[in-house]
Amino acid sequence: MTRAGHQIIKNMPEGLCIKTRMQGRNPSSCLSRALTLGVTMLLCAASAQAAGTPIPHGTLELIAENQWIAAGRNLCFGLRFQLEKGWHIYWVNPGDSGEPPRVKWQLPAGLTAGAMEWPTPRRFEASSIVDFGYEDAVMLIVQLHAEPNLAAQQPIRISAGVRLLVCSHEMCIPGKAQLSLTLPIKSQPPPPDARSIDLFSATRKSLPRPVPGNWRFNVAEADDSFALTANLGHQITQAIFFPLAESQIENAAPQTLLPVAGGFRLRLRKSNQLLKPIERLKGVLVLSGDRAYLIDVPLSKPGAARGGYAIEIHTPQS
Amino acid sequence: MKHSTLYSMLVALVLCTFPLLSSAAKVGEAAPEFKGTASDGKMIRLSDYHGKYVVLEWHNNGCPYVGKHYNSGNMQRLQKRWTGEGVVWFTILSSAPHKQGYVTASEENDYMAKMHAVPTAALLDPTGEIGHLYEAKTSPQMFVINPQGVLIYDGAIDDKPTTDLNDVPGATNYVSVALEQAMAGKHVETPVTRPYGCSVKY
Numbered sequence: 281m282t283r284a285g286h287q288i289i290k291n292m293p294e295g296l297c298i299k300t301r302m303q304g305r306n307p308s309s310c311l312s313r314a315l316t317l318g319v320t321m322l323l324c325a326a327s328a329q330a331a332g333t334p335i336p337h338g339t340l341e342l343i344a345e346n347q348w349i350a351a352g353r354n355l356c357f358g359l360r361f362q363l364e365k366g367w368h369i370y371w372v373n374p375g376d377s378g379e380p381p382r383v384k385w386q387l388p389a390g391l392t393a394g395a396m397e398w399p400t401p402r403r404f405e406a407s408s409i410v411d412f413g414y415e416d417a418v419m420l421i422v423q424l425h426a427e428p429n430l431a432a433q434q435p436i437r438i439s440a441g442v443r444l445l446v447c448s449h450e451m452c453i454p455g456k457a458q459l460s461l462t463l464p465i466k467s468q469p470p471p472p473d474a475r476s477i478d479l480f481s482a483t484r485k486s487l488p489r490p491v492p493g494n495w496r497f498n499v500a501e502a503d504d505s506f507a508l509t510a511n512l513g514h515q516i517t518q519a520i521f522f523p524l525a526e527s528q529i530e531n532a533a534p535q536t537l538l539p540v541a542g543g544f545r546l547r548l549r550k551s552n553q554l555l556k557p558i559e560r561l562k563g564v565l566v567l568s569g570d571r572a573y574l575i576d577v578p579l580s581k582p583g584a585a586r587g588g589y590a591i592e593i594h595t596p597q598s
Numbered sequence: 599m600k601h602s603t604l605y606s607m608l609v610a611l612v613l614c615t616f617p618l619l620s621s622a623a624k625v626g627e628a629a630p631e632f633k634g635t636a637s638d639g640k641m642i643r644l645s646d647y648h649g650k651y652v653v654l655e656w657h658n659n660g661c662p663y664v665g666k667h668y669n670s671g672n673m674q675r676l677q678k679r680w681t682g683e684g685v686v687w688f689t690i691l692s693s694a695p696h697k698q699g700y701v702t703a704s705e706e707n708d709y710m711a712k713m714h715a716v717p718t719a720a721l722l723d724p725t726g727e728i729g730h731l732y733e734a735k736t737s738p739q740m741f742v743i744n745p746q747g748v749l750i751y752d753g754a755i756d757d758k759p760t761t762d763l764n765d766v767p768g769a770t771n772y773v774s775v776a777l778e779q780a781m782a783g784k785h786v787e788t789p790v791t792r793p794y795g796c797s798v799k800y
Contacts, residue, residue, distance in 0.1 A: 376735045376736065376797065377735060377736045377794070377795060377796055377797040378796075378797075379759055379760065379794070406797055406800075407726075407797075407798070407800040408730065408733065408735070408800070409735050409736075409797040409798070411797065443760075443762075445662075445761065447796070450697065450698055450799070451660060451661075451698045451796070452661065452662055452663075452796045453662065454662045454761040526792050527791075527792045552624065552733070552752075552790070553753070553790050553791065553792050555789070555790055
C-alpha cells in the first residue's frame with residue numbers, strides 16, 4: 281500500500297538514512313564513522329533510485345504536493361526527473377534537436393490537468409547546434425483542478441504516460457514511463473506532503489517569473505535580426521534569451537548585448553527557418569546569470585517611434 | 599602602402615569569416631557545390647547532376663529518429679519511389695570518427711544491403727565539410743535541389759517529430775510534397791521546416 285502522495289514509498293531506506301546519521305553523532309572511531317558515512321551514502325543512493333520509475337539513464341517519479349485531493353481545489357503534481365551525469369532531457373522548445381517530454385494524463389472524471397510549468401532551461405552546445413534542456417534533476421509542475429462536485433469516496437488514482445528523449449552529447453535514447461499514484465479525497469483543505477514541500481519550493485524558485493510592472497520592453501525587426509530593448513531602470517551586462525517558439529531565432533548565433541541607459545539591447549539573429557513575420561517574441565530572459573523572467577513582447581510596427589512608448593507585457597500562462 | 603596592407607588584411611578577414619557567417623545553403627538560392635567520396639568508392643560532385651532533382655538525406659544509423667524511418671521501411675520506400683522517377687538521392691554521413699553514426703565504406707555498404715536502402719549513393723563526410731556547408735543540424739535532415747541547381751526544400755522529413763514508428767503512416771512527408779509540387783510546375787508551399795532528430799555528430 282502506498283502512503284498518500286507518493287508513487288512508491290520505501291520507508292525503510294529513508295528511515296535507515298536518518299537513523300545511521302544519528303548514530304554517527306555518538307562517539308566512535310574515525311573508521312566506523314567513515315564506514316557509516318559510506319553505508320549511508322549507499323543506502324541514500326539506493327533509496328533515491330528506488331523512488332522513481334526507470335527511464336533511460338535515470339528515473340522519473342510522479343509526486344503530489346499535498347496529502348489528499350479536496351473537491352473544488354487545485355492540486356499541484358510534479359514529474360521529477362533524475363538523470364545520470366552527462367545525460368539531459370529537453371525544454372518545451374528543445375532547440376535545434378531533440379524533443380520535450382510529452383505527458384498524457386489518465387484522470388478520473390472530475391479532474392482536469394492544466395498547462396505544464398517548465399523551470400528555466402540551460403543551453404547544451406555542440407558544434408553549430410544548440411539545444412535547451414535540463415541535466416541532473418528537474419521537476420516539471422502541473423496543476424490539476426478538482427471539480428467542486430467531486431465525490432469524496434474512494435481514493436483516486438492519477439496516472440500519466442510519459443514519452444521522452446534522453447540524450448548525451450554522443451547519443452539519444454527514447455524512453456517511456458507509466459506513472460501513477462493514489463490519493464484520498466477529503467473535504468478539508470489538504471496539508472502539504474512533508475517530503476514534497478522542499479521539492480516544490482525549490483522547483484518554484486527555478487521557474488521564470490513575471491517581469492516587474494515598471495519594466496518596459498520593445499522588439500524591433502531588422503532584415504536578419506530582432507533587437508530586444510529592455511528598460512529596467514538599471515544596467516545589465518549579461519542576458520540570454522530562450523525563445524518559447526521553435527524556428528524564430530537562430531539558437532546557435534551569438535546574442536549580442538549592448539548596455540544602454542537603464543537597460544540593454546539584445547540582438548537576436550533570425551532563424552533561417554523563419555519565413556513568415558511573427559507578431560510577438562515570447563520566451564525566458566535570464567539576466568546576469570540567474571534571474572529568469574517570462575517575457576511576451578509584441579513586435580513594434582514598422583515606422584513607429586523607436587522605443588518612444590511603453591509596451592504592455594503579457595506573461596504566458598504556462 | 600600601409601592602407602593597402604590594411605585593406606588586404608581586411609579582405610582576407612572577410613574572406614576567411616564569410617563561410618562561417620553566411621548561411622551557405624539557403625532555399626531559393628543556388629545549392630552549394632560539394633564533392634565527396636561515396637561508399638562504393640566513386641567521387642561524387644553535385645554539379646555532375648545538374649538537370650536532375652537531387653535529394654540530400656543526413657544519416658546516422660545510431661539515431662532513433664533515423665531508426666524510425668529505416669525500421670519502418672519509410673526511407674527505403676522514398677528512395678525507391680523517387681530514384682525510380684529519375685531523382686538523384688544522396689545519403690550523407692557527417693559523423694566524425696569515434697562518434698555515433700561514423701562508419702567505414704564497407705560498414706555502410708553492409709548496412710545498406712541489410713536495410714535494403716537504395717539511395718543513388720551514400721557519401722562519407724567524416725570531416726563534416728558537406729554537413730557544415732548545408733548547415734545540417736539533425737539526422738534525418740532533408741534537402742531538395744531542383745534541376746536548375748536551386749535549393750527548394752530544407753528541413754524535416756515529415757510533420758511528426760517523434761521516434762515512434764506508428765507516426766510514419768499518416769504523416770505528411772515534406773520531401774515528397776516538395777518534389778510533387780515542383781515536378782507539377784507548382785510553387786513549393788512548405789519550403790522550410792524545423793528539421794527534427796538527433797544532432798549531427800560533427
